[in-house]
Amino acid sequence: MSEALNAGRPVVALESTLLAHGLPRPDNRAAADDVEAAVRAGGAVPATIxxxxxxxxxxxxxxxVDRVCADPGLAKLGVRDLPVAAALGLSGATTVSSTALLAAAAGIGVFATGGLGGVHRQSVDTFDESADLTALSRTSLVVVCAGVKSILDVPATLERxxxxxxxxVGYRTTTFPGFxxxxxxSTVDWSVADPTEAARVFAARRDLAAGAVVVANPLPLDEQLDPDLHDRVIAGALAAAEDAGVRGKAVTPFVLDHLHRASEGxxxxVNVRLVLRNAELAGQIAAALAGVTR
Incomplete structure (x- = not known):
């Protein structure tokens, strides 16, 4: 990876929490290869972190990758957890916040993920807000995603x-996707028409101040989850989490597992499709960014 970066080749960072906690075994291992292949198809080198x-x-x-995908006890590491893992010699999968931090420290300018964390529903009472948001405010890179996870309060997340x-920015749309x-x-104020425009926006942002550019990439209508099924299974999953007393970072894996079972897969x-689309677009943006910064 250092050779690719030193040679100025475009590189895209990928999180490992998707593999360790977001997808069931053994599907996660095949997905890991497919996501890296999608980055290559976009014209960049993948760097799973x-x-x-x-x-x-x-x-x-x-x-x-085999180790990350096979270990059911692998920790979930956000930025706050990295010092503990480093000091105690622990292993873990990186979330959006920690992947962004490590990618930027390595000199990687583009990161592909599925959906961002954000402000949880009932956050007025729980103060439950993902560290992804503050991490992105401090980290300079492009993040390609399909919006924020559907279990969240989307308008509140956009406000934050x-x-x-x-x-x-939306990718070819001002409609903010719902994972x-x-x-x-919800809508966003700005959109970009192609990978080069996204790269140019990031280059301009980087010259002005630290902070991320989020490129929200919606699924085509014929590839999305049926909206009625979506609303039904999300409501059921959130109710199940509430009944089980699930809180904090345990909510997302609990809800994702419930959604998978309730929607019969x-x-x-859909999750795999959107990650693959984001990975390919991120590869294209990374390739365009290499041209913009030369």
């Missing part, structure tokens, strides 16, 4: 991103 035995790894070997001065569905019901298939 994880912490193994206390050491951050930016770009994993096949054996290291605005307050934190994170630049948000499994193309339309969350439909949410899993």
């Amino acid at each position: 994880a912490v193994l035995d206390g050491v951050p790894h930016v770009g994993l070997t096949a054996d290291e 991103l605005e307050s934190l001065s994170v630049t948000v 499994y569905v193309a339309d969350s019901g 439909a949410t899993l298939a």
Whole structure:
């Protein structure tokens, strides 16, 4: 990976929490290869990030990907957890916040993920807000995503991103996607028409101030989850989490597992599709960014 960066080749960072906690085994291992292949199809080098035995790894070997995908006890590491893992020699999968931090530290300018974390519903009472938001306000890179996870309060999350001065653009749309569905019901002020425009926006942002550019990439309508099914299974999953007393970072994996079972695998298939689309677009933006910055 260092050779690619030193040679000025376009590189795209990928999180490992998707593999360790977001997709069921053994589907996660095949998805890991497919996502890296999608980045290559976009014209860039993939760099899946994880912490193994206390050491951050930016770009994993096949054996290291096997380890991340196979270990059911692998920790979930946000930015706050990285010092503990490093000091105690622990291993873990990186979230959006920690992946962004490690990617930027390695000199990677583009990151592909599924959906961002954000402000949870009932946050007025729980104060439950993802560390992704503040991390992106401090980290300079492009993040390609399909919006924020459907279990969140989307309007509140967009308000927080605005307050934190994170630049948000839609990819060929001003409709903000809702992860499994193309339309969350919210809009954004700006859009970009192609990867080169996204790269130019980031280059301009980087010259002005630290902070991320979020490129929200909605699924095509014929690839999204049926909206009626989406609303039904999301409501059921959130109710199940409430009944089970699930709180904090345990909510997302609990809800994703419930969604997979309640939708008979439909949410899993959509999740994989949107990650692959984001990875390919991120590869294209990274390739365009290499041209913009030369």
